[in-house]
Amino acid sequence: MGRHSRKGPEAKGRDAGTAGAERAPGVPQPGTGRRGRDARPAAGDGQGPFRDAPRVRGGHPEQREPGGGWGTGPQPVRDGRQDVSGPAAHEAFRVRQAVARQQAAQRAAGRTQPRRTGDAPLIPGPRQEFLEAFDTTPSRPAPPAPPVAAAGSPADDGGSDGAPGGGSARVKGGKGRAFTGVAAAAVTTVLAVVVAGQVADGPGRGGGTSPSAGVDRQDSEDASRSVDRPTPPAGRPEVKTMSYAARMAMPFPLAPDLKASGKFEAVPGLAKAPGKGHKYRYRIDVEQGLGLDAGLFAEAVQKTLNDDRSWAHGGAMTFERVSSGEPDFVITLASPGTTGVWCEKSGLDTTEDNVSCDSAATDRVMINAYRWAQGASTFGPDKLLPYRQMLINHEVGHRLGHNHVSCRTPGALAPVMQQQTKTLDLDGIKCRPNPWVFPGG
Structure with missing residues (x-):
């Protein structure tokens, strides 16, 4: 048998005295088990631990004052x-x-x-x-309120027994809702009056200032919105671009012993041959990491070769730049170190005077980037444009089958195939610098 199903011992002492007592109708009697020890009368018998206390419900007296915790009962009507x-x-x-x-x-x-x-x-x-x-x-006038009954009487039960048909309950519920609405309206009105008073006082009484209360944004002390800020010009200043001749006359910084990546990149685009003679198709490669203007170099090659003073004189030939396919040769702008590597493949040593070459064993015409950027002492710093033209015409002339030629008349223009980068004075004959094949046009 379970613990809670065992029968307890017979009632003894005080419990025995109550065992044979006559039970009052509706009043529970204490048990004889462990839970029945020191049993007290139930709350419904009207007797608590203090026998002289009045009968209550729920362990505490009800509040019957109007507006108390149990709600207000019907109130008397005066003057309607x-x-x-x-x-x-x-x-x-x-x-x-x-x-x-x-x-x-x-x-x-x-x-x-x-x-x-x-x-x-x-x-x-x-x-x-x-x-x-x-x-x-x-x-409509409310029905007269019944007289307030004493506590504990049937009229104070709080139910619908006070009037036939539940009239008291209807009056009580209707008035409770009315008072609830009145209280809500009162709170709303108070809030409206308070807020209206605060708005009516304006910012003059408060510590804060509205940003829109008479403050002109243009008169602000903020420097970014100052009225003294100068008005920007109507249009952007025109950026002047340098001409081709001006750019070709500018030197570029580049070390004489530089050896760059050794990787080449073709200059994109197509420059069609302008003449009607024999067409040579060439591609331009520029070594990566030089920091030079590849577009300017490509433009210079195309203009120089197709000039009437160059190899295209009299319509004998014309040159077209391509970026894909199989060209006749590749004009390559490379660092001094890379130029030496490619020239050595054709048995040429360019490291002694830091010069350029036509690597005949390959498809590359090598242009030394140091010479392209800095020029040569034979031309001087003020003649970079003609020196660069000479550099292109001389190396391409080798690719076209021309060998070196020396100056024969003192004071005359040096032949384009003379090694003008090295010297203009050969065997006591000093000539003048010259970039063109046919300088007279």
Whole structure:
């Protein structure tokens, strides 16, 4: 058998004395088990630990004051209006007084419109239906309230037995809802009056200042919005681009012992041959990492080779730059170190004077980037444009089958196939620098 199903011992002592007592109708008697020890009369018998205390429900006396914790009962009607008391009624009375004082002040000042602060209207006062909720007489008189019964009497049961058909319950429930609505309206009105007063006071009384209260953004002390800020020009200043001749006359920084990546990149695009003679197709490769203008180099090659003073003189030939396919040769702009590597493949040593070459064993015409960037002392720093033209014509001339030629007349223009980078004075004959094959055109 389970623990809770065992029978306890027979009642003894005080429990035995109550075992044979006659049970009062509806009053539970204490048991004889462990749970029945020191049993006290149930709360429903009207007797508590103190036998002289009045009979109560739920362990504490009910509150029957109007507006108490159990709600207000029916209230007497005086002069056709209900006599209301309690916190909600006091709050409603205070609200009515505040509204009356506000309306009297407005009438005395002759103001019929709500005051405005700047461009923002104030919050209006209490709505008319809220005022009518306090001042108007109910549409039908409430039935007279029954006399307040003493505590513990049948009339104080709080149920619907006080009037036939549950009349008291209907009056009680209807008035409770009415008082709840009145309290809500009172709270709303108080909030409206308080907010309206704060708005009417304006920013002059408060510590804060509205950013739109008479502040002109243009007069702000912010430097980024100062009225003294100069007006930007109507259009952007025109950026002047340098001409081809000006760029070709500029030197570029490049070390004489530089050896770059050794990797080449073709200059994209197509420059069609302008002449009608024999067409040579060439590609331009520029070594990566030089930091030179590949576009300027490509433009210089195309213009120089197709000039009438160059190899294209008299329409004998024409040159076309391509970036794909199989060209006749590749004009390559490379660092001094890479130029030496490719020239050595054709048995040429360019490292002694840091010069360029036509690597005949390969398809590359090597242009030493140091010479392209810095020029040569034979031409001087003020003749970079003609030196670069000579450099192109001389190395391509080797690819076309021409060998070196020396100057024979003192003071004359040096032949384009003379090694003008090294010297203009051969065997005591000093000539002048010359970039063209046919300098007279």
